[in-house]
Amino acid sequence: MAKIKINIKDGTIKKNDHVIGIDLGTTNSLVAMVNQTNQQPYCISYQQKTFTPSVIHIGNEGNITIGEQAIQFLKTEPENTIFSVKRLMGKSYTDLKSISGKFGFNAIEDNSNSLVRLKLNQSIFNPIELSSLILKSLKEKAEKALGEKVNKCVITVPAYFNDSQRQATKDSGKLAGLDVLRIINEPTAASLAYGIGLKKEDEKTIAVYDLGGGTFDITILNIQNGIFEVLATNGDTLLGGDDFDRNIVYHWIQTLGLSLEEIENNQQNYQNIRLKAEEAKKHLSSNKTYNSSIQLLDETYEISLNKETFEQLISGILETSIACCKKALNDAELKNTDIHEVVLVGGSTKVPFVVEKVTQFFNTAHINNQINPDEVVALGAAIEADILAGNRKDIYLLDVTPLSLGIETAGGLMDTIITRNSKIPTKAGRQYTTSVDGQKNLKIAVYQGERELVEHNRKLGEFILNNIPAMPAGLPKIDIQFFIDADGILKVEATELRSSVKQEIVIKPQYGLTDEQVESMLLSAMQNAEIDLQNRKLAELKSEAEQLIYQCEKLIKSNQTLLSADEISKTSLKINDLKSACNILNEQAINQEIERLNQLTRPFAERLMDEAIGNALKGKKI
Numbered sequence: 001m002a003k004i005k006i007n008i009k010d011g012t013i014k015k016n017d018h019v020i021g022i023d024l025g026t027t028n029s030l031v032a033m034v035n036q037t038n039q040q041p042y043c044i045s046y047q048q049k050t051f052t053p054s055v056i057h058i059g060n061e062g063n064i065t066i067g068e069q070a071i072q073f074l075k076t077e078p079e080n081t082i083f084s085v086k087r088l089m090g091k092s093y094t095d096l097k098s099i100s101g102k103f104g105f106n107a108i109e110d111n112s113n114s115l116v117r118l119k120l121n122q123s124i125f126n127p128i129e130l131s132s133l134i135l136k137s138l139k140e141k142a143e144k145a146l147g148e149k150v151n152k153c154v155i156t157v158p159a160y161f162n163d164s165q166r167q168a169t170k171d172s173g174k175l176a177g178l179d180v181l182r183i184i185n186e187p188t189a190a191s192l193a194y195g196i197g198l199k200k201e202d203e204k205t206i207a208v209y210d211l212g213g214g215t216f217d218i219t220i221l222n223i224q225n226g227i228f229e230v231l232a233t234n235g236d237t238l239l240g241g242d243d244f245d246r247n248i249v250y251h252w253i254q255t256l257g258l259s260l261e262e263i264e265n266n267q268q269n270y271q272n273i274r275l276k277a278e279e280a281k282k283h284l285s286s287n288k289t290y291n292s293s294i295q296l297l298d299e300t301y302e303i304s305l306n307k308e309t310f311e312q313l314i315s316g317i318l319e320t321s322i323a324c325c326k327k328a329l330n331d332a333e334l335k336n337t338d339i340h341e342v343v344l345v346g347g348s349t350k351v352p353f354v355v356e357k358v359t360q361f362f363n364t365a366h367i368n369n370q371i372n373p374d375e376v377v378a379l380g381a382a383i384e385a386d387i388l389a390g391n392r393k394d395i396y397l398l399d400v401t402p403l404s405l406g407i408e409t410a411g412g413l414m415d416t417i418i419t420r421n422s423k424i425p426t427k428a429g430r431q432y433t434t435s436v437d438g439q440k441n442l443k444i445a446v447y448q449g450e451r452e453l454v455e456h457n458r459k460l461g462e463f464i465l466n467n468i469p470a471m472p473a474g475l476p477k478i479d480i481q482f483f484i485d486a487d488g489i490l491k492v493e494a495t496e497l498r499s500s501v502k503q504e505i506v507i508k509p510q511y512g513l514t515d516e517q518v519e520s521m522l523l524s525a526m527q528n529a530e531i532d533l534q535n536r537k538l539a540e541l542k543s544e545a546e547q548l549i550y551q552c553e554k555l556i557k558s559n560q561t562l563l564s565a566d567e568i569s570k571t572s573l574k575i576n577d578l579k580s581a582c583n584i585l586n587e588q589a590i591n592q593e594i595e596r597l598n599q600l601t602r603p604f605a606e607r608l609m610d611e612a613i614g615n616a617l618k619g620k621k622i
């Protein structure tokens with residue numbers, strides 16, 4: 001039964017909005033949806049295939065080929081064909097220098113920190129644009145299958161993706177004509193596909209083991225009240241099923257007594273044997289032996305592989321993955337027996353020996369591998385999409401901010417607006433004012449971190465609130481609001497309330513933080529808590545003193561005729577004393593000089609006040 005939504009404002013019937021779930025993968029990408037008749041998620045297939053290889057070819061006329069048809073160009077026009085775009089998301093040329101040789105892409109050498117740009121045929125693309133091409137083709141496949149337009153989606157990303165990589169993924173969606181309702185972590189999606197975390201009372205610690213074609217990720221998740229918290233991530237960005245294939249190739253070349261160099265130097269031969277190796281590997285996932293023949297260097301050879309030999313060939317690779325699991329558990333301060341369930345993701349977990357090794361390591365843990373590991377992330381994304389489409393009111397999914405967010409206030413102090421571990425989406429705000437008369441511009445600098453002084457925190461960005469009407473210091477009411485959306489993207493809005501002058505920025509940090517960086521920032525905040533507090537007190541005192549100096553200097557300047565020469569010189573002297581106390585940063589001295597200056601100026605401040613009132617009365621006619 002299809003659901004009908006009625007807009008309660010104007011009584012119109014809204015057409016069912018399709019929200020699709022997208023697994024934007026390194027090797028393959030998939031799109032999935034929840035069937036509204038039976039509530040089951042399914043991957044949308046196109047020409048009998050559920051996945052689209054994440055490969056893009058750009059032709060001479062700028063014509064674009066995506067997926068299966070683009071694969072052939074990897075052999076014939078490698079310079080105009082790109083794969084593994086996901087590895088480039090949010091990265092600059094400088095970041096990628098070390099791996100560019102391995103993936104053979106033509107990056108434009110700008111040695112800058114801005115997004116990398118690639119030259120494909122005559123055109124130049126950045127990774128956001130390239131990913132958007134894949135997303136667009138997935139969107140079109142979904143539209144063909146459904147016979148309706150689709151414009152909303154959920155996209156998954158690895159748990160270790162930082163802010164800028166998430167923002168880049170979101171921007172790709174926008175560019176593809178999709179409203180990205182949420183970016184969710186791949187391990188979270190995989191858990192959802194198994195129904196883990198869908199019940200509010202679920203309270204579990206899960207390990208998600210994701211072994212794909214070229215990458216391995218292990219994520220430890222804690223699930224509580226529908227909140228998925230990433231406790232630790234680890235992995236190897238250059239480890240996967242491709243390494244299984246390569247080891248089989250080496251084994252065959254050795255047993256056939258051929259020269260590796262000779263085979264490797266001939267692309268056609270190498271591709272032949274590599275494809276055979278992949279075929280053998282897949283065959284051995286459900287059989288004990290593999291036999292075939294192959295054309296190599298113009299001769300036909302018989303090849304075979306049995307399960308035992310294959311397992312020996314990959315055991316070293318699996319050991320490496322298990323070492324990453326150990327590190328992740330260590331980082332999460334957990335033992336293997338603390339893990340309630342394991343979820344297997346990625347095509348390479350179809351290998352029974354992988355399942356065996358993972359089961360062994362996590363000991364008693366319950367292994368979830370019943371759902372096709374190629375599709376599990378996309379299916380979970382579809383479930384999240386269904387929830388966001390409003391089809392499942394019983395569920396909500398939340399995330400938390402890893403570090404506090406705030407702005408710089410006088411004296412270089414951090415003023416926290418959203419505290420660490422706040423559930424997102426969230427918003428919070430506070431009011432500020434100016435410290436100088438007639439101040440027309442106010443710089444708002446946004447920081448992330450737990451330290452008291454902004455110089456120890458991480459600057460996310462800054463902007464200027466312009467055109468504040470001239471007012472005496474302290475009068476403008478500047479309201480600063482922080483909004484964090486469900487993807488962890490921060491928007492800061494500043495409004496001068498008396499004049500309604502408004503300015504906002506969306507913070508898209510150039511580089512986000514890795515889990516280790518977050519950890520080390522938290523650690524240094526704890527270690528420096530005491531000294532930070534002292535520094536804060538001193539900075540606050542100094543800023544109070546500066547405010548007093550400013551007021552006193554103003555008093556003298558604007559009342560030259562009403563004050564005696566003696567009063568002026570005495571005040572100037574005390575102002576200088578306070579200035580020097582501030583310069584040597586001595587708390588006691590600053591306190592003392594503030595008090596002295598206050599005492600000295602109080603009587604004539606009162607006198608000036610009386611005078612002002614008198615003048616005002618004189619002018620009034622009754």
Ligand code: ADP
Pocket residue numbers: 025026027028211212213214215240241242278281282283285345346347348349350351373374
């Ligand atoms: P990625 O996450 O990198 O996009 P996938 O999760 O799609 O990758 O996994 C691709 C890998 O899975 C490839 O190395 C492929 O050979 C391997 N694979 C796919 N099916 C099987 C199978 N039945 N047995 C063993 N390996 C498989």
Ligand code: MG
Pocket residue numbers: 025026212346
């Ligand atoms: Mg994957």
